[in-house]
Amino acid sequence: MVRLLLLPVLLWSAAALAASDDSGRVVFDYQMNCQGCHTPDGAGAGSVPAMQGHVGVFLQSQAGREYLVRVPGSATSALSDERLAAVLNWIVYEFAGDSLQSPFTPYTAAEVAPLRKHPLNEVDDYRQHVLRAIAGADARE
Amino acid sequence: MNFFDKVFEQRSRQLAQRSSRRGLLKGLGAMLVGGASIPLLPVARAAGAEGAGRPVEEGDPSSCDYWRYCAIDGFLCDCCGGSANTCPPGTEMSPVTWIGTCHNPADGRNYVISYNDCCGKSSCGACLCMRDEGDRPVYRPDKTNDLNWCLGTSSVTYHCSTAIVVGVAFDD
Numbered sequence: 001m002v003r004l005l006l007l008p009v010l011l012w013s014a015a016a017l018a019a020s021d022d023s024g025r026v027v028f029d030y031q032m033n034c035q036g037c038h039t040p041d042g043a044g045a046g047s048v049p050a051m052q053g054h055v056g057v058f059l060q061s062q063a064g065r066e067y068l069v070r071v072p073g074s075a076t077s078a079l080s081d082e083r084l085a086a087v088l089n090w091i092v093y094e095f096a097g098d099s100l101q102s103p104f105t106p107y108t109a110a111e112v113a114p115l116r117k118h119p120l121n122e123v124d125d126y127r128q129h130v131l132r133a134i135a136g137a138d139a140r141e
Numbered sequence: 142m143n144f145f146d147k148v149f150e151q152r153s154r155q156l157a158q159r160s161s162r163r164g165l166l167k168g169l170g171a172m173l174v175g176g177a178s179i180p181l182l183p184v185a186r187a188a189g190a191e192g193a194g195r196p197v198e199e200g201d202p203s204s205c206d207y208w209r210y211c212a213i214d215g216f217l218c219d220c221c222g223g224s225a226n227t228c229p230p231g232t233e234m235s236p237v238t239w240i241g242t243c244h245n246p247a248d249g250r251n252y253v254i255s256y257n258d259c260c261g262k263s264s265c266g267a268c269l270c271m272r273d274e275g276d277r278p279v280y281r282p283d284k285t286n287d288l289n290w291c292l293g294t295s296s297v298t299y300h301c302s303t304a305i306v307v308g309v310a311f312d313d
Contacts, residue, residue, distance in 0.1 A: 003205040029313035031253045036240040040307065045293020 025083075026090040032075045035086065042095035049127075051091060056100030057134060059092070064130045067120070069112050072125075075119035081109035084116065196306055198246035205270035207304075209254050212241030213270050215302035218259055219269035225304050228259035231293045234303070235260050242273075242310040251310035257303045260291035265301040 006114055031040075038044055042051040058064030068088060069075060077084060085107040120126050200207045203217060209225060210217070222229035239256040278310040291297040 002257070024309075028253065030310060031239055031308055032242070035255070036238050036308075039293075047292065048237060073263045123199045 021029070023090070026041050026086050029079055029083050030085050030090060033079055034073060034091075037073065042091065051095045053097045055091060055098030056098075056104075059096075059104060060101060060134045061130065061137070064134060066115050067126065067130050069107070069115040070118055070120045072119045073122060075116035081113040081116070082096065085109050085112045088112070196245045196250065196252055199247035201266060205268065205272065208245050209252075209304035209306065210244055210270055211272055211274045212239065212254065213245035213256055213272055213302055213304055214239075215256075215258065215270065215299070216265040217268035217270050217278070218265070218301040218303050221259075221265035221301040223259060223301065223303065226302065228257075229262075229265070229301065232259040232261045232300045233296070234258075235291050236293045240307075243304075251290075251312065252306050253308040253310055255305045255307045256301075257305060258291055258305065259300045260294040260298055261296040263298055264302045 012043045030038075037048045038051060039048075042055070044050045044052075055068070058068050068091075069084075074084060074088065077087075079087060089104075092100065092106075096104075198261070202209075204220040205213075205217070217225075218227070218229060219225050223232070228234045235258045238258065241249050241254050241256070243254050244251050291299050
């Protein structure tokens with residue numbers, strides 16, 4: 001009987017583990033490629049901006065959505081398109097919090113591939129430009 | 142009676158009503174066999190993953206050949222009044238850090254190591270250790286030079302380096 005009773009528990013844990021397997025890879029990719037600058041909780045420090053509670057703001061405009069891919073940390077990372085898309089999605093789910101104002105359509109490898117071929121040069125200017133446009137659109141609403 | 146007992150009692154009663162006793166036993170037997178073999182894999186993996194978070198520790202953290210230092214470049218905090226995990230008193234740990242993976246010979250696994258610098262006092266000067274094995278992330282060439290690893294702390298003065306295990310490396 002004991003064995004039988006365990007069955008649903010085991011099947012449940014199998015499903016839970018399958019899910020955590022994927023997130024294990026994403027977390028590892030984030031740790032190895034991004035965490036050194038962006039810190040474990042996405043808070044950043046110094047010249048590394050906080051993604052925690054803020055990164056979702058960029059998703060309010062197409063230019064902002066593209067910015068998250070074209071920022072050099074993302075675009076020039078050693079990750080494949082697929083894994084970069086997964087890391088960016090993880091960042092949004094994990095760090096955006098209340099800054100995400102509308103339903104998020106996850107990035108895909110196909111979306112990320114052409115964008116990252118054009119890493120930004122004048123990052124700070126572009127970032128300001130994107131944020132001002134979003135703030136302006138908000139003010140007009 | 143707990144939840145599973147209840148569900149199973151109910152289920153077996155329904156089954157018993159609908160099928161012969163032999164049929165019930167056959168069904169249960171199949172479930173037992175299935176239950177015993179299929180989920181063994183993830184459970185074994187769960188046990189492995191649990192142990193993997195905590196590396197088996199061997200070696201001397203004040204020695205440059207200690208396993209966690211495979212990608213370190215600096216003074217070992219363990220020789221400076223701190224440890225491989227902590228900053229010496231009077232210094233502050235930088236949140237911005239090098240990340241690498243090191244192989245732990247004691248348990249045969251690879252771990253993600255964060256080399257957080259301790260900042261706020263002049264160079265410790267003891268146990269200089271420069272090992273550039275293991276992978277480090279590819280940094281932006283234009284940012285590497287001006288990215289002081291004591292950024293984000295109140296003082297930019299470098300004192301020593303820690304080597305903190307932050308995860309298990311995900312092998313392909």
